[in-house]
Amino acid sequence: MDRQRVDAWLEGYRRAWEQADTPAVLGLFTTDASYRSHPLRPAHTGHDGVAAYWAGATADQRDVRVRFGDPIVDGHRVAVEWWTLMRAGGDPVALVGCLLLAFAGDGRCRELRECWNVAEELVDPPADWGRLDPDPGGRAAEHARRWAQGYEAAWRAGDPEAAATRYAPDAHYRSEAFRDPHLGRDGVLAYTRQAYAAEADQDPRFGTPFASGASAAVEWWTTTLEDGHPATLIGTSVLTFTPDGLVATGRDYWFLEPGTHRPFDGWGG
Helix, strand or coil, X not given: CCHHHHHHHHHHHHHHHHCCCHHHHHCCEEEEEEEECCCCCCCEEHHHHHHHHHHHHHCCEEEEEEEECCCEEECCEEEEEEEEEEEECCEEEEEEEEEEEEECCCCCEEEEEEEEEEECCCCCCCCCCCCCCCCCCCCHHHHHHHHHHHHHHHHXXXXXXXXXXXXXXXXXXXXXXXXXXXXXXXXXXXXXXXXHHCEEEEEEEECCCEEECCEEEEEEEEEEEECXXXXXXXXXXXXXXXXXXXXXXXXXXXXXXXXXXCCCCCCCC
């Protein structure tokens, strides 16, 4: 996929969502597509599955406005952030997240996974949202793999200092879309100390990065004890890197689910 075809696909998806146009969205997917709207729910498969899910999901949505950030185009794989404002059942909602896509040779999507957060109010995106680094000389794939390896080891060990060293001294990091940013390595360290203090027996694993230029999106999945209770934390980090491989900006989207859940087949690939 090239950037022009990706932009055209995203524009079609935006129009279909805003107009609740199920036939239009089906034209964007292969007939055997897998559409996973939540990591702990079964995938919606084929046009029948996508149509049933899409019609149900959009039935009570009104005044929908969709925005996409800069996409990460990694061959036939694409990661892109979205920010949607709407009224759902009459109530204001901001639904924001990251789409992880795989495309067939004809430009239709054959696999979609979502990771998202929701707020029950109309919240506009901050000025820094959705911006990535297109530096053609960037080594995002290499940097993202090293970040994932280092962060996984730090998280498994419960070592917030080691995790924070993966970030630049002036990093700008949002641990959730609707939170204020954690500024600088000191801000990342303060957040990580707080987060790790509530966890025990964490077993994190990271997926294969979506990478292009100096930017990447990386999936992660960990089972843990959250304040002593079994829980599963599933998310995606959208990152840009400095030339020496430290995180310059980071935005996380995630689900925290009760109980212990293992990744589904094909996760992270």
